[in-house]
Amino acid sequence: MNTTIRSYFPILDQEINGHPLVYLDSAATSQKPIQVIEALEKYYKFNNANVHRGVHTLGNRATDDYEGAREKVRKFINAASTQEVIFTRGTTTSINTIASGYGRQNIVEGDEIVITYMEHHSNIIPWQQLAKEKGAVLKYIDLEPDGTISLDTVRKVVTPKTKIVSVMMVSNVLGTINPVKEIAKIAHGNGAIMVVDGAQGVPHMKVDVQDLDCDFLAFSGHKMCGPTGIGVLYGKKAILENMEPVEFGGEMIDFVGLYESTWKELPWKFEGGTPIIAGAVGLGAAIDFLNEIGLDTIAAHEHQMARYAMDQMSTIDGLTIYGPKDEMKRCGLVTFNLDDVHPHDVATVLDMNGIAVRAGHHCAQPLMKWLEATATARASFYMYNSEEDIDALVKGLRVAKEYFNDVF
Ligand code: PMP
Numbered sequence: 001m002n003t004t005i006r007s008y009f010p011i012l013d014q015e016i017n018g019h020p021l022v023y024l025d026s027a028a029t030s031q032k033p034i035q036v037i038e039a040l041e042k043y044y045k046f047n048n049a050n051v052h053r054g055v056h057t058l059g060n061r062a063t064d065d066y067e068g069a070r071e072k073v074r075k076f077i078n079a080a081s082t083q084e085v086i087f088t089r090g091t092t093t094s095i096n097t098i099a100s101g102y103g104r105q106n107i108v109e110g111d112e113i114v115i116t117y118m119e120h121h122s123n124i125i126p127w128q129q130l131a132k133e134k135g136a137v138l139k140y141i142d143l144e145p146d147g148t149i150s151l152d153t154v155r156k157v158v159t160p161k162t163k164i165v166s167v168m169m170v171s172n173v174l175g176t177i178n179p180v181k182e183i184a185k186i187a188h189g190n191g192a193i194m195v196v197d198g199a200q201g202v203p204h205m206k207v208d209v210q211d212l213d214c215d216f217l218a219f220s221g222h223k224m225c226g227p228t229g230i231g232v233l234y235g236k237k238a239i240l241e242n243m244e245p246v247e248f249g250g251e252m253i254d255f256v257g258l259y260e261s262t263w264k265e266l267p268w269k270f271e272g273g274t275p276i277i278a279g280a281v282g283l284g285a286a287i288d289f290l291n292e293i294g295l296d297t298i299a300a301h302e303h304q305m306a307r308y309a310m311d312q313m314s315t316i317d318g319l320t321i322y323g324p325k326d327e328m329k330r331c332g333l334v335t336f337n338l339d340d341v342h343p344h345d346v347a348t349v350l351d352m353n354g355i356a357v358r359a360g361h362h363c364a365q366p367l368m369k370w371l372e373a374t375a376t377a378r379a380s381f382y383m384y385n386s387e388e389d390i391d392a393l394v395k396g397l398r399v400a401k402e403y404f405n406d407v408f
Pocket of ligand 1: 027028089090091092093120122123168170171172197199200220363
C-alpha cells in the first residue's frame with residue numbers, strides 16, 4: 001500500500017545529506033499529500049475572500065468552503081451537529097479555550113482537576129494556571145510500570161470533588177492508547193466532565209465523540225495531513241451554549257451597543273476575528289484523504305509498524321524502548337534511548353544519514369521525570385512509512401552506536 005500512498009507526498013521524494021529522506025517525525029507534524037496542497041492552491045487561486053459577510057460571489061464561495069470543512073469535521077468525529085465543531089489554531093488553543101471558558105466559569109476553590117503523568121504540556125499548564133487562579137487542586141493519575149493507565153487507579157484518584165478529568169487519547173511519548181471511553185464513564189459517575197486531548201489519537205484511529213461520550217475533544221490539523229494553524233475544539237452543545245466566549249471582537253457578535261453586546265449562536269461565538277479559512281479548507285481536504293485511505297487501514301498499518309520497529313530495534317545492544325511492549329496497546333511510534341548517548345547526538349547522526357527523528361523532552365517533562373530520563377529520541381510513523389524506513393533507522397542506529405563507542 002505504501003508505494004502508492006507515499007507517491008502522494010511530494011516532500012518525501014528528496015535526498016537529505018546525500019541519502020533518501022526517511023521521515024520518522026509525524027507525531028510532531030505529518031507531511032501533506034498533494035491533494036491538500038492542491039486544495040490550498042485552488043482556494044487561494046479561485047475562491048479567496050472573507051467569510052460570512054460578503055454578498056459577492058467569492059465571499060459566498062469562501063463561506064461555502066469554510067462551512068463545508070466544518071461539516072467534514074463533524075462527520076469525521078461523528079459530532080451530533082456542526083454547532084459543536086469550533087475551529088481553533090490547534091490542540092493547545094482548544095485546551096486553553098476549555099480552561100479559560102468552561103474552567104473559569106465552573107471551577108471554585110477546593111474543586112479537583114485530574115490529569116495523568118503522561119500528559120503533554122498543553123494538557124498540563126492550562127490546568128495548573130486554572131488551579132492556581134481558583135484555588136483548585138490539580139491531581140495526577142499515576143502510570144503502571146509499562147506506561148499504561150489502570151482504571152483502578154483512575155477510580156481512586158477521581159472523586160465526587162473532581163470537576164474536570166483531562167486525558168490524552170494517545171501518548172506522544174509512550175505511544176500508549178488510553179481507555180478514554182472508560183475514563184469518561186468514571187468521570188461522569190463522579191459528576192465531572194471529560195476532556196480528551198486527541199492530538200495523537202484523531203489522526204491515527206477512528207474517533208466517535210458520541211460513542212466516547214467525551215464533553216470536549218481537542219485536536220490539530222497539522223498532525224493529520226492538514227496545514228499548520230488549524231485545529232478543532234469539539235464540545236457538547238449543552239455545555240458550549242452555557243460557556244462564555246474567550247475571544248471578543250469581530251465575527252463573533254450579534255449586536256454591539258456602547259456598553260453591552262450579544263454573541264452569535266454556536267459555533268461562531270467562539271470564532272472571534274477573521275477565521276482560519278484556508279486552514280479549514282486544507283483540513284477538509286485532509287479529512288477526505290484520510291477517509292479515502294481509511295482510518296482502520298491506517299491504524300492496522302501503525303500497529304504493524306510499531307511491532308516491526310520494536311522487534312528490529314530490540315536487536316541493538318544497549319537500546320531502551322519506553323512504553324507498552326504489546327503493539328495493540330500503542331500507536332505507531334517508538335521512543336528510545338541508546339546507551340548513555342544523548343538523544344540529540346543520536347538524532348544528529350541519524351540526520352546525517354537522511355533519517356528524521358525527534359529528540360528532547362517532547363513537551364512532557366513530568367513524564368520524563370517519571371521515566372527517569374532527561375530526554376529521549378522518538379521515531380514516529382504514519383501511513384507513508386514502510387518496513388524499509390525502519391530498516392534504515394536500525395542501520396542508522398548501528399552507525400550511531402559504533403560512532404559513539406569509538407568517540408567515548
Ligand atoms: N497534545 C499532544 C498529545 C501532542 O502530541 C501535541 C503536539 N505535540 C499537543 C497536544 C499540542 O498540539 P499543537 O502544538 O498542535 O497545539
